[in-house]
Structures are given as structure tokens and as C-alpha cells.
Amino acid sequence: MLDSIYIGMSGLQGYSRGLKVIANNTANMNTPGFKSSSLQFGDMFYSNGDQSGTSRGTFGQLGHGLVTGGTTLNFRQGELRQTGNTLDLAIDGQGLFTLKDADGKIHYTRAGQFEFNSSGVLVNRLDGSKVMGLDANNILSEISVNGVHTSTGKQSNVLKFIGNLSSTATDQTVTGVKVIDSAGGEHSLTVKMTNTNATTVGSWKVDVSENGVAVGTGQIIFQDGKPQAANSKVAINFTPAGLSSIPLVLDFSTDVTSFGSSNLSTLAFSSQDGFAAGTLTGASFDAAGVLVLAYSNGQTSKGSKLALGRFDTLDAVEAVGSNEFDATDASAWHAGVASENGFGAVKSGMVEISNVDLSQEFSDLVIMQRGYQASSQIITTANEMLQELFSMKGK
Template sequence: MLESIYVGMSGLMGYSHGLRVIANNTANLNTPGFKGASLQFADMFYANSDGSGSEAFGRDQLGYGLTTYSTSLNFKQGELRQTGNDLDLAVDGQGLFVLRNAEGELHYTRAGQFEFNGDGVLVNRADNSEVMSADGTGNFTRIDLNTQRINAAKATTSIAFQGNLPSTTANAQTVSNIVAIDALGGEHTLSLSLTRTDQKWAVKVLDGTTTVGSGTLEFADGKPTAATSKLKIEYKPAGQAAMPLEFDFSGEVRSFASGDISTLAVTRQDGYKLGALSSATFDSTGTLVLAYTNQQSVKGQRIALARFDTPDAVEAVGDNQFKSTDETAWHTGVADGLAFGTISSGVIELSNVDLSQQFSDLVIMQRGYQASSQIVSTANEMLQELFSMKSK
């Protein structure tokens, strides 16, 4: 009967542990990136009932109750939910984000709730761990904005046009408000003056009233000839070095009879001013995309991802993070749409806990605990009855 009490107690302890696992799963129902766990149960060792070792009539094996082993993590992907925050990231696939804490330890997470701190470093909002980038050589580096907050100005080198120069007019045509940007980001407003002679146009480039360049634009069958379709000049803004400029008429410029008014206008110019960083986000490959106030965008570092061969190489450490227990079972890379998956911006992965399954397991644990408790109570009553018989 003492053995029966011990067996019952092992059941109470085992189901108590199982209840704790279920409680932890349920408590983290809304924890981003949380992975539910299940407890592994097993029967304990056995012994012969009489100790004689005789097998003539078979052998009674009496068990010593219930034992529990490790918990098993379920890495099934949770639901992806929109947040509207560009730095909330989720992996659609098997990859995990790689974090480095203040002690230099590498941890892994599916909860991509990140932000740039005051130093311009991308960190995990929960514990300020640095989010790692893959540098292409297998090394991890942090993602840092300090050298990318400003987008330097770029001098204009080409100005393209489109429109029609009327082939029947004798009037000079003017294209005004042509903006050229110098290497320091300064704007200069130029204009074109065009005078027709047959199928040729004499072209002057003016800075105010000063001619800074000239050339000829010739048409054949209404289209600019290859030899004259691009006018190249050296433009020297006041107090600055000369900058080469190309006026490109080769695209959509035509010369047909259509009255006396030119529709020639600028379609693009390739220079831009100094720009300040306006936003930072990540694309599906985990590449940092920086947008600036000068309408330019630049691609930066790529977020590193990791994956494992077996859940036995993973241990939960809290804060929605995991660590490796076997480095040989882990692999690192970047979002590739295959082994590591893709990255979604403005999205987080929710917990993968199935509440209905947890409630079903809870009922089973409760019944097992009640049954084990009843065994202990019954064995105790039998012992008391035995002691009572002896006292008589």
C-alpha cells in the first residue's frame, strides 16, 4: 500500500507538471512569436512481485508510476497580423531572426518587434538586443543608420525632353524653367532658345540672359537625327567647377506641323538635392530600404535569419527568444523564399497556441490528477484500517 501511495504521488506530480505547461501555453495565447509546448509522459521502472525470478507461471511486473521527460516545442507558424508599423517584421517560413544581447550571446526569435534606438541601431524592443545582419562572409554585424541619415546631392548630368517643335513656324521657341542641380545641391534655372531654319533648329542654352552653350537640332521625317539628338555643353555655375550637361532630345521629341506653339518640355533630369532620411523599412528579402526627402531611396544591409534541423537543438529562454543547444544543427542565411522563407514588413507573428486543444488537454490533466488523488486517499484509508486491526 505504501507503494500504491508512491505511485499515486508520482501521478500527482506528473499531472501537476502537465498542468503547468498548459497554463504557460494559455497565458501566452497573445504573446507574439510564442511557440507552445507539450510535456512528454512515460511510465516508470518495473519490479517483480515476488522477487523469486521464477518464470514457470509467468512473471508479475508492478510499475512504480508516472514520470515526465522534457517538454517539446511546437514550431508551427502562427497567424500573421498587420500592425501598421514598418519595423514590425514576420518571417513567412522556417527562419528566425538573430539577436545579440549585451553579453554578446546570440539568441533567436520569431517575434520581430524592432525599432531603431537613439544611436541609430536596430534593436529588439523587448530587451534592446541588437538585430543582426548577414555581411556575406558568414559574420554577423549590427544594422546601423549612423552613416546613412543623409543622402548626398548629385549633380545633374542629363536633361531629357519630350514634345513637338512645330515644323511650319518661323517664330523662335523658348523652353523655360529648366532646373539643373550642382554638386552641392544648389539649383540653377536655365532656358532654351530655338530658332528654325528649314528642318534645322539653332539651339542656345541660357543662364538668365547669358548664353552658356549652343548647338543644332536637326529632324528627318519628324524625328531628331542621331547626330544632333543630344546637345552636350560644359556649364560653369558661378564660383563652382564646370559641370557637363547633356540635353537629350532623342526620346519623344518630334517636329510636325501643328500651329505655331511648341509643346517641348522637360521630362526628367538626373540630379537631386541633399536629402534627409524620412523612413526606413525592409523588403521581402530582408533588405533595409531607406527613403529620403529628395525622393531617393537606397538599399542597405540584409537581416540575418537562422534555422535548425531539429527542435532538440532549441531551448526557450524567455522574452520570446530561443538559444541553441547544438550549434551543428543550426544554419544561418538570409530571406530567400526557400529554406529561410521571406520577410513581411508591418506584420507580426502571433502565438501558435490552439486554445481549444489546450482546454481538451486541461480536462485530461484534471481527470488524471483527480484519479491519482483518489488512489492516494484509498491507499491511506487501507493503511489506517490495517493499523486499526493491529491495535485490536
Template sequence: MLDSINIGVSGLLGYQQGLRTIANNTANLNTPGYKSSTLQFTDLFYSNSNSGGRTTQLGYGLDTAGTRLDFSQGDLRQTGNDFDLAVDGEGLFVLKDDQGQRRYTRAGQFGFDGEGVLVSRIDGSKVMGLDSAGRSVEITLDGVRVSPGKATSLARLTGNLSSTGTEQTVSPVKVFDASGQEHALSVKFTNTNATAAGSWKVEVFDGATLVGTSQVVFVDGEPTPATSKLTFSYAPAGGTAQSLTLDLSADVTSFASGNLSTLAMTSQDGYAPGSLTKVTFDAAGTLVATYSNGQTVKGSRLALGRFESLDAVEALGGGEFREASGIPWTVGSAGDAGFGPLRAGMLEISNVDLSREFSSLVVMQRGYQASSQVISTANDMLQELFGMKHK
């Protein structure tokens, strides 16, 4: 009977731990990146006795074999914060704490600190990335805070230059110098068909200053390959000389249309300096910086970790995990080698299944009641035995 009481106590202790596991799961129902766990039950050892050729096995109660993490993906919830990140598939974000220890998490609640380093908003751990050589680096805004200006090297013109016209001026042709300063040039086309069939004199002006002269020749209404791109040396006032090419190779024609010409500048590859206006991450986990001048620049790429066995995972709290049992994790990037793509502006919520937890809660309650009833019954039997002694 004393053994029965001990067995009943083992049941109470086991179901008490089961209840605690369920309570922890339920309490973290809305915790981003939380992974639920399940307590594993097992029976205790048995004693064997042999009497009359029959073997009797008697157990010693209930034991627990630790908890098992459930790494199934939780739902992804929109937050509107560009620095909230979620992995849609395999992979955990890689963090580095103040002691330089590597941690992993599915809770992508990140932000840039005062020094421009991407950190976890939970504990300030640094979010790690990979450079072009695959080395582990911090994700930082250094080098992407401003976009320097770029001098124009190519300006494209499109339209029809009337072959029966005598003169056509395209203005303004906006270009940028090396310092990002904008200049409005003009390009004057003068018909020299009388000198050479289909030819036009091309002059580029900066205000009243002649920048350079060249020639374009049309055959059957199309510029010849040798004259479809005209290169000039342009030195703005107070600036350094730069090479400037007028591209007439695509969608420029010269057909008869009276004196009406539609030739105009459509694009150029220079731009003014710009300041940082937005930072986000693309599906590959690459930092994308957007500037006021319309330019975008890509920076470091977020690192992701993946384990092959749950034996390699140890939960630390705070939604973080670390390598366990000396089993290394695989590190890579979103969208590569089995890692899932990244979703910016979203968070993965807890994967706790409330209906399953409530069902388990009923099972734990019934097990606890049954174990307590075993203890109560064994106690009644002992009381009866003591009563027999006094009779």
C-alpha cells in the same frame, strides 16, 4: 500497497508539471512570438517476476520526458509600427546580447536606439543583418541619415518642335549643380532649315549667359541618332563645371504644326540634398530609407536563422531561443533558400490554441484526481491492515 502510494505520487507529480505547462501556455496567450510547449509523458520501468511459468510485469508509475516546443506559426497582427517585424514562414530573427552571444526570436518588437542601431525593445539585444558579402553586421542608420544632392547629368525633352516655326524656347529647364543648388536654364531652338534641311540651332542659357551651342537634325520628323543627345559643359556661378546632356531621343518630333510647338522638359536625374523622413524594411528584409527629396536608399539586410531539428533549440525566455546540443543553425535572408518573406508593421502573436489547452486541462485534472484516488485507496487498505493487527 506502499508501491501503489509511490505510483500515485508519481502521477500527482507528473500531472502537476502538466498543469504548470498548460498554465504557462495560457498565460502567454497574447505574448508576441511565443511558442507553446507540450509535456511528454512516459511510464516508469517495470519489474519482472516469474511464478508458475507465468511472467508478471509491474510498473512503477508515471515519468515525464521533457517538453516539446510547437514552432507552428501564429497569426500575424497589424500594429502600424514600421519597426514591428514578422516572418511569414520559416526563420527567426538573429540577435546578439551584451556578451556577444547569438540568440533567435520570432518576436520582432524592434526599434532604433539613440545611436541609430536596431535593437530588441524587450532586452536591448542588437538585431543582426548580413552585408553584401554575407558577413554578420549590425543594422544601423550610419551612412543613411542624409541624402547628398546629385548634379544633373541628363535632362529629357518631349513634344513636337513645329518644322514650320522659326524659333522655340523651352523654359524653365530646372537642373541641379554638384552642391544640390537648383538652376533654371532655358533652351532656345532656332530653325536653320535654310542652311541644312531639318536642322535646328540649339543654345542653352543660364539667365542671359550662354552655356553652349549645338545642333539637332530631323529626318522624316525624327532626330537623327547622332544629334538626338546634345552634351554641354555647364559651370554655374561659383560652382564647378559639370556635363549636361539634353536627351531628345524619345518622343521628340518635328512635324508641321504652324507656329505651335509643344516641346518641354519632362524629367532630369539630379536632386537636392534631403533629410531622412522614414525608415522601414521591405519583404526581403532590406533596410529602406526615404528622404525629403524623394530619394530612397537601401541598407543592410536582416539575417534570419533556421534549425533542422527541435533538438537544436533551447528556450531562454523573453521569446528568445539559442542553439543547443552543438547543432548549428542555418543563417540566411528573408525570401531566400526557404526563408519566409518579411512583413513590416506586423507582429506574430502567440501560437497557443486555447481550446486545445482547455481540453488538456480537463485531462490533467482527471489524471490528478485518479492518482490521488489511488493514494487514498492504498491508504484505506493500509488502515484496514493495521486494524486487523489490533483485533
């Protein structure tokens, strides 16, 4: 009967540990990147029930209770939820983000809640550890926006036009032709088209000016209403005050025609390839985990790639808290980047929530409770039997 008490105690201890695991899972049901775990149960050693000690095989064996092993992580992907923060990242598929703490130790996480700190380095918001990327040599390095807070401007070189230049009109003036100079300044040119069909069939003289001051001139020629390839562009040199000369090409080759339309022309300025200097307005990551920087001048540039890790077996990973995991067997881990070699795609503006299944946890909770009650009843019954035995001996 004493053995029965010890067996009952093993049950109480085992189910108590099981309750602790369930409690931890349930408490973290809203923890980003959390992976639930389950406790492993096993039966304790056996002995032969023959009091003489004679071995009789498996016949008459008696067990000695319940034993618990370690916990097993469930790495099933959790739901991906929108957050509206472009530096909140989730991985749709396999892989974990790579972090480096203040001591230089590498950790991994599925909770991609990141930000740029005051030093311009991408860090984990929870503990400030650095988010690691891969440089051009595929070496782990920090991800930083230092030195890229501004985007240098680019002077205009190609001015494009669109529309129909009526072949029966005598002239057409296009105003507001935007040009960016080498210092990022903006200029507004005027382009006057004069019909010179009487001199050369299908030809137009092109005069360019700024505030009434001539800048340059040229000629374009149409054939059957379409610009001739060799005479569809006008090259001039524009010299803003105090700046060096800018070579400009007025391009009429693609979307400009010249058909008769009752002297009504729709020729207009379409676009130019220059832009002023801009400041950093936002940062995000694309599906391949590449840093994308956006600037106030409408330009974008790309930076480092996020470094991801994945493992071959659950035996090679352990939870260490703070939504992070460590590698226990480096040989079973692989490094790489998103959307390649089995790694999932990065989702910007999203975060992976806990994969805890609350209905399953409540079901397991009932089982643990019943097991604990049953083990407690075994101890109570064995105790009553011992008391009865002592009472009989006293008589």
C-alpha cells in the same frame, strides 16, 4: 495499497506539471514569436507481480505510475500581423533572427521587434540586444545607420524632354527646366527652339539661357518627324555663379517628335538626373533582409543584410525566455540570409504572433483536470482501504 498511494502521487505530480505547461502556453497567447510546448508523459518502471520474485516474463507485471519527461517545442509558424512599424520584422518561412547580448552571447528569436538605439545600432526592443547582420565577408556584424544619416547630392547632367514640336511653328519656348548644381542648388533654365527648316530641312536651333543670360546653343534635326540619332542631343556647359562648370546634355532622342499640328507644340521638360542633398527619413528591410534607407531627396540606399539561423532538429534548440532561443548543438544549426538556401522571406512592418492554439489548450486542460481528479481519487480510495484494514486489525 501503499504502492497505490505512491502511484496516485506520481499522477498528481505529472498532471500538475502538465497544467503548468498549459498555463504557460495560455499566458503567452499574445506574446510575439512565442512557440508553444507540450509535456511528454511516460509510464514508470515495472516490476513482477509475483511476490516470490520469480521471473515470469511480462505476465503479471505491475506498473509504478506516471513519469514526465521534458517539453517539446512546437515551431509551427504563427500568424503574421501588420503593425505599421517598418522595423517590426517577421520571417515568412524558416529562420530566426540572430541577436547578441551585452555579454557577447548569441541568441535567436522569431519576434522581430527592433529599433535603432541612440547610438544608431539596430537592437531588440525587449532587452536591447544587438540585431546581427552579415558584412561583405559574411561575418557577423552589427547593423548601424551611423555615417549614413545624409545623402550627398548629385549635379544634373542629362535633361530630358517630351512632346511634339510642331514642324509648322516658327519657335517654341520651354521654361522651368530644372538643373541641380554641384552644391545642391537649384536653377531654372529656359530653352528656346527656333525653326531653321529654311536652312537645313527638319532642323531647329536650340538656345539655353538663365534669367536672360545665354548659357549655350546647339541644333537638333528631325527626319520624317523623328529626331536623327546623331542630331538628337545638345551638349552645353553651364557655369553657375561661384561654382565649376557643369556639362549638360539636352536629350530629345526618346519621346520627342516633330509633326505638323496647326502650329501647336506640346514640347515640355520631362526630367533630369540630379538631386539635392537629403536627410534620412526612414529605414526598412526588403524581402531578402537587406536594410533599405530612404532620404528626403527621394533617393534610397542599401546597407547590411540580416543574419538568420535555422536548425535541423528540435533537439538543438531550447527556449530561454524573453522570446529568445539558444542553440544547444551548434553542428545542427545553419547561418544564412533571407530568401536563400531554405530561409524564409523577411516581411517588413509585420510581426509574428504566438502559435498557441487556444482551443487545443482548453481541450488539454480538461484532460489534465480529469487525470488529476482521477489520481486524487486513487489516493483517497487507497487511504480508505488502509483505514479499513487498521480498523479490522484493531478488532
